[in-house]
Amino acid sequence: MTSRTLGIGFLTPALVAVFIFFFLPVMLTVVFAFTNMSTSTGITDGDYRIIGDRLRNLSDAGVSQASIDKLEAAGYQITEAGLAALAEQFGEDTADELRDDFLGQSYAKRRDLERVLRSLDDPIRKTRDRKAAADLFAVSIINTRFDTEEEFRAALTSTGIDAGDHDALTRFAYTGWGWTRDNFRLLLELPSTLRYAANTAFYVLCTLSFNILFGLFLAISTFYLPAKLANTFRAIWFLPRILPPVLYVLMWNWFTWDTGFISTVTGWFGVPQQNWMMQTTTRAWTVIILINGFVGASLGMILFSSAIKAIPTSMLYASEVDGANRWQQVRYIILPQLRWPILFMTAYQTLSLLTSFEYILLATDGGPGRATEVWALAAYHTALNNYGGNLQYGLGAAYALVLVVIGIAASALYLRLFNFRELLIKPRIEQ
Amino acid sequence: MELRLEKFTKRFGEVTVIEDMDLTVESGEMMALLGPSGCGKSTTLFAICGIHKMSGGSLHFGDRNVTTMPAQQRSVGVVFQNYALYPHMTVEQNIGFPLKVQRVSKSEIREEVARLSDLVQIGNLLDRRPAQLSGGQQQRVALARAMIRKPDVLLLDEPLANLDAKLRLEMRSEIRRIQRETGITAILVTHDQVEAMSMCDRIALMKEGQIMQLAAPEEMYANPSSQFVAGFLGNPPISFLDAVAGERLDLGTGQSLARPFGLEATGDVVIGIRPEFFGPQHGTGLEGEVIFVEPQGREELIDVRLEGGGEIRSVLPAGEPVKPGERINWGVATDRILAFAKDGTRL
Numbered sequence: 001m002t003s004r005t006l007g008i009g010f011l012t013p014a015l016v017a018v019f020i021f022f023f024l025p026v027m028l029t030v031v032f033a034f035t036n037m038s039t040s041t042g043i044t045d046g047d048y049r050i051i052g053d054r055l056r057n058l059s060d061a062g063v064s065q066a067s068i069d070k071l072e073a074a075g076y077q078i079t080e081a082g083l084a085a086l087a088e089q090f091g092e093d094t095a096d097e098l099r100d101d102f103l104g105q106s107y108a109k110r111r112d113l114e115r116v117l118r119s120l121d122d123p124i125r126k127t128r129d130r131k132a133a134a135d136l137f138a139v140s141i142i143n144t145r146f147d148t149e150e151e152f153r154a155a156l157t158s159t160g161i162d163a164g165d166h167d168a169l170t171r172f173a174y175t176g177w178g179w180t181r182d183n184f185r186l187l188l189e190l191p192s193t194l195r196y197a198a199n200t201a202f203y204v205l206c207t208l209s210f211n212i213l214f215g216l217f218l219a220i221s222t223f224y225l226p227a228k229l230a231n232t233f234r235a236i237w238f239l240p241r242i243l244p245p246v247l248y249v250l251m252w253n254w255f256t257w258d259t260g261f262i263s264t265v266t267g268w269f270g271v272p273q274q275n276w277m278m279q280t281t282t283r284a285w286t287v288i289i290l291i292n293g294f295v296g297a298s299l300g301m302i303l304f305s306s307a308i309k310a311i312p313t314s315m316l317y318a319s320e321v322d323g324a325n326r327w328q329q330v331r332y333i334i335l336p337q338l339r340w341p342i343l344f345m346t347a348y349q350t351l352s353l354l355t356s357f358e359y360i361l362l363a364t365d366g367g368p369g370r371a372t373e374v375w376a377l378a379a380y381h382t383a384l385n386n387y388g389g390n391l392q393y394g395l396g397a398a399y400a401l402v403l404v405v406i407g408i409a410a411s412a413l414y415l416r417l418f419n420f421r422e423l424l425i426k427p428r429i430e431q
Numbered sequence: 432m433e434l435r436l437e438k439f440t441k442r443f444g445e446v447t448v449i450e451d452m453d454l455t456v457e458s459g460e461m462m463a464l465l466g467p468s469g470c471g472k473s474t475t476l477f478a479i480c481g482i483h484k485m486s487g488g489s490l491h492f493g494d495r496n497v498t499t500m501p502a503q504q505r506s507v508g509v510v511f512q513n514y515a516l517y518p519h520m521t522v523e524q525n526i527g528f529p530l531k532v533q534r535v536s537k538s539e540i541r542e543e544v545a546r547l548s549d550l551v552q553i554g555n556l557l558d559r560r561p562a563q564l565s566g567g568q569q570q571r572v573a574l575a576r577a578m579i580r581k582p583d584v585l586l587l588d589e590p591l592a593n594l595d596a597k598l599r600l601e602m603r604s605e606i607r608r609i610q611r612e613t614g615i616t617a618i619l620v621t622h623d624q625v626e627a628m629s630m631c632d633r634i635a636l637m638k639e640g641q642i643m644q645l646a647a648p649e650e651m652y653a654n655p656s657s658q659f660v661a662g663f664l665g666n667p668p669i670s671f672l673d674a675v676a677g678e679r680l681d682l683g684t685g686q687s688l689a690r691p692f693g694l695e696a697t698g699d700v701v702i703g704i705r706p707e708f709f710g711p712q713h714g715t716g717l718e719g720e721v722i723f724v725e726p727q728g729r730e731e732l733i734d735v736r737l738e739g740g741g742e743i744r745s746v747l748p749a750g751e752p753v754k755p756g757e758r759i760n761w762g763v764a765t766d767r768i769l770a771f772a773k774d775g776t777r778l
């Protein structure tokens with residue numbers, strides 16, 4: 001076996017993983033984004049049916065008024081099926097008489113059929129009953145289910161509807177999903193889109209700043225602590241990251257609930273009990289940024305800490321004998337050498353924050369109102385979990401696709417940035 | 432400025448590395464701290480510049496007691512073994528850094544940097560970064576940075592250890608020149624005796640946290656206070672032989688040497704003979720067989736196994752027709768024989 005095939009062999013699991021866990025989901029997202037799939041369309045093929053309640057939407061779909069009228073008043077015909085129903089409700093005799101004299105007869109208007117029903121030897125006397133009886137003979141395709149397009153079109157023809165309206169009606173009647181670019185038009189039109197985008201930008205910016213700054217603060221302050229204390233401290237700050245998100249957020253909930261920790265403590269000072277997470281938008285944002293921030297900062301802390309440790313001690317000693325105080329040491333020696341870890345953290349966290357919503361979902365679920373609904377959460381809500389019950393897979397996928405595009409673009413940019421710099425600059429710290 | 436270390440003690444936890452060390456460096460003097468690895472040279476240096484706290488004793492710069500003063504306020508310049516240049520700063524910024532943290536004005540910093548870079552002759556490299564410099568150039572930058580504050584004391588921790596042989600030679604005289612020109616009080620930490628002897632006014636020879644002898648290089652070489660000092664100093668090293676002092680110095684192998692003038696001891700002693708004091712130019716006296724000849728260009732190193740036991744080394748100018756296996760009878764410069772008691776003290 002050549003080394004090349006061996007190499008490919010070793011790569012295969014990685015390639016398979018990339019395909020299954022990255023390429024496939026992305027492709028599916030792309031596919032879904034161009035459909036109108038939702039709970040009502042299902043994700044398999046649908047059938048053809050004009051639902052009576054939606055008749056008034058027909059003119060919006062481009063169907064002529066004449067055809068609509070015709071659909072509504074398709075006429076009446078005495079058929080065996082109708083007679084059977086009549087026999088059940090109004091007696092065999094009436095049905096038999098009608099069969100003998102009028103089987104196969106058609107009437108354009110219900111009034112005509114009602115007149116016939118009144119003129120029978122054994123007439124239906126009450127007007128209301130006559131109307132009901134006449135309806136049994138209505139020849140309409142409304143509310144009738146057709147399995148295939150051919151059947152539906154045939155029915156349209158037999159109802160005598162103008163052939164020009166057939167296409168529009170077929171489209172209108174189709175209950176399955178179809179291809180469409182409407183999702184993206186909708187994204188551009190909906191005012192909530194802008195709202196979600198702004199929320200996301202705010203969320204990413206604030207959390208990122210908190211992550212980096214607090215991570216730096218932790219790394220630098222623990223660097224100056226005695227080793228044992230520093231390690232304990234770091235371990236404590238690392239807890240949020242190793243805690244399962246559900247548990248971690250649950251603790252925050254407990255912390256901020258109306259009867260939670262903050263409420264109880266502030267209660268001692270006469271502050272009325274309240275929900276410290278959801279009462280106001282500001283609070284919701286604060287809590288969300290803190291929840292995400294602590295998790296992110298702990299990662300930054302570890303990364304920055306090890307980067308600081310990689311700085312040769314003699315360099316720090318040198319700065320001390322050169323007369324630099326602690327602050328100057330941090331400012332002029334440590335921070336400049338953390339430039340790459342900081343840049344890396346920024347790049348990495350931007351990407352993961354853009355797409356992460358689990359902590360927000362668990363904490364505020366986008367509330368109060370839609371105040372903390374970020375883009376990724378909106379995608380989730382639209383596609384997978386929505387109060388209305390109609391899950392719009394297609395629209396949700398369109399939301400997600402926007403994130404995928406931004407993510408790939410940003411990754412490409414970061415990759416170039418990093419590689420580029422690496423080529424230009426030789427390793428700078430030498431022992 | 433005079434530097435005075437009194438009863439200096441340094442402990443790392445339970446381990447006492449240095450105990451009750453006294454050391455005075457005269458103003459304008461260059462002092463070498465010489466000793467084998469692990470003897471506490473760097474520890475002493477770090478205590479003097481304030482990076483390590485002293486566990487006991489006191490330190491004075493002139494009449495200023497700086498024992499508890501933090502490094503930042505001590506006014507010492509340090510050149511570290513690996514130079515410890517700041518990789519993200521240019522040469523100019525590196526040299527100017529000690530002034531920058533003192534908030535000296537930009538123009539003044541530029542002036543001072545120019546002065547120092549002239550002194551160490553790197554005026555053309557100011558825009559480079561440390562990674563773009565050779566070892567010798569980095570060394571000069573480190574030196575300039577250490578000196579820009581006009582410190583009371585200049586400390587050099589093995590400054591030449593990372594340089595190749597030729598550069599080491601060059602920087603040796605360069606550092607000495609700069610120290611002389613500025614008249615700064617300096618301490619050079621090294622484990623290389625040639626460095627210590629060629630660069631410094633005096634040498635403090637250390638062993639296990641103690642100063643064994645403090646003297647000028649020639650004095651220390653000619654007149655070592657102990658067997659350790661005699662053995663440490665000198666390259667090629669001195670040869671030691673066991674002897675019994677009586678009428679003569681009886682080597683106990685059937686051979687003997689004349690007693691050096693002024694030696695009063697009798698009984699068991701150890702005698703030390705430097706290689707240049709054993710050879711045909713000193714007549715005859717010791718018989719033996721040449722077992723090894725190591726040419727060193729200008730001279731040759733010759734190991735001799737003495738008749739009846741014992742080995743002794745000689746150094747002769749290159750070109751002497753001496754071959755391994757040859758039997759010789761060479762003399763010793765009797766008055767240069769160093770005698771030590773069995774415990775290593777000088778007799």
Ligand SMILES: Nc1ncnc2c1ncn2[C@@H]1O[C@H](COP(=O)(O)OP(=O)(O)OP(=O)(O)O)[C@@H](O)[C@H]1O
Pocket residue numbers: 443446448466467468469470471472473474475622
């Ligand atoms: N931080 C420390 N903790 C414990 N022991 C230490 C520490 N620093 C140095 N020592 C010990 O102190 C002794 C002296 O160390 P020092 O670094 O001063 O040696 P040195 O003379 O500079 O040796 P070298 O020539 O190898 O640099 C050594 O035995 C070393 O193990």
Ligand SMILES: [Mg+2]
Pocket residue numbers: 472473474
């Ligand atoms: Mg050392």
